[in-house]
Amino acid sequence: xxxxxxxxxxxxxxxxxxxxxxxxxxxxxxxxxxxxxxxxxxxxxxxxxxxxxxxxxxxxxxxxxxxxxxxxxxxxxxxxxxxxxxxxxxxxxxxxxxxxxxxxxxxxxxxx
Amino acid sequence: xxxxxxxxxxxxxxxxxxxxxxxxxxxxxxxxxxxxxxxxxxxxxxxxxxxxxxxxxxxxxxxxxxxxxxxxxxxxxxxxxxxxxxxxxxxxxxxxxxxxxxxxxxxxxxxxxx
Numbered sequence: 001x002x003x004x005x006x007x008x009x010x011x012x013x014x015x016x017x018x019x020x021x022x023x024x025x026x027x028x029x030x031x032x033x034x035x036x037x038x039x040x041x042x043x044x045x046x047x048x049x050x051x052x053x054x055x056x057x058x059x060x061x062x063x064x065x066x067x068x069x070x071x072x073x074x075x076x077x078x079x080x081x082x083x084x085x086x087x088x089x090x091x092x093x094x095x096x097x098x099x100x101x102x103x104x105x106x107x108x109x110x111x112x
Numbered sequence: 113x114x115x116x117x118x119x120x121x122x123x124x125x126x127x128x129x130x131x132x133x134x135x136x137x138x139x140x141x142x143x144x145x146x147x148x149x150x151x152x153x154x155x156x157x158x159x160x161x162x163x164x165x166x167x168x169x170x171x172x173x174x175x176x177x178x179x180x181x182x183x184x185x186x187x188x189x190x191x192x193x194x195x196x197x198x199x200x201x202x203x204x205x206x207x208x209x210x211x212x213x214x215x216x217x218x219x220x221x222x223x224x225x226x
Contacts, residue, residue, distance in 0.1 A: 033214055042116075042203050042217025043155075088155065090215075099145075099168065100215065102155040 002027040004091050004103035012109040013079055021074045021106045023089035031092040032065050032072045033100065036085045043088055079110045118204050118218035125225055130192040133221045136185055137206030145215065146179055146189050147203040155203070161187065162209065194225045 007022045023032070031050045035043035047056050049065035049072065056063045060083075062075040072089055086107050090100040117136040125131050137144045145160040159169040161181045169179070176195070181187040191198055201222050205215035 040219070042205070042220055043215075044217070045214035048214055099157065099160060101157075102147075104154040 002029070002091060002101050004089055004101055006087075006089055006103040006106050008106060009104065010107045010109075012111065015080055015110055015112050016078050017110075019076050019079055019108070021076075021087055021108070023072045023074075023103050025070050025091060027091070028069050029091035029101075030069075032069070033090045033092070034063055034072070034074055035088040035090060037088060037105075038085050043086075076108075079108075081110045081112050084108055084110050116204055116206050116216050116218035118202075118221050120221060121219065123221060123223045125194055125223070127195055127225055128193045129225075130190065131194045131198075131223060131225075133189040133202050133204075133223070135187045135189075135204030135218060137187070137204070138216055139185065140208070141206035141216070142184075142209040143207045144181060144187050145205045145207070146187070147205065149201045149203060149220070158189070191223075194223075196225045199223055199225050 004023055004025045013019055031048055033048045034046045036046055037043040047063045049056055049063055052067045052069045054065045060077045064073050076083055086105045088105045089103045092100055116138055119134045143162050146158040147155050148158055149155045156171055158171045159179045160167055164181045164184055177191055179189045201220045203217050203220045205217040207215045
């Protein structure tokens, strides 16, 4: 069974601080996606990474896929209150089935 | 496009009653997924369809749960009879074929069974 473990589970920081969220597994994934979920809504896709070692930047967010395609990280620079939410990583398996396995999520609170 | 549309947004029902959740995927998306989200277990995949055909229902917790996709624009998740432990937020998501393009989730149905 493929599992994704996220750490930390909860993070509360002040506006302007930097943070990193980790997503780890013992399994290899064909792709890794990050989603952000706000209260009362469904998760929204932020980014997809598919190549080992790949780094993608989305404004103040930097996403990295591990060389072995078993782990990923999300780094936020100068966090803002609008970044508050639940961050979920999701791994895609082989066979292009479309099935994603989600991590438990990291709840981020950014205080003004 | 209006996105993935789920109804109802909230459902409160008594234990033992039948509950039906509805989903309209994005037009042209070939895959549809039903997930359940709770604080304890996070997002759990219940079942998914490719081209209206159920592919993997191993996540369906019990025979009380059933899902159908009669056509490309509509799916239902039914719980009969419902139990308090079924209380959760149920999400429907759709995707073009393959996992590289990501899911578009609906806003979810918050189910409370009392």
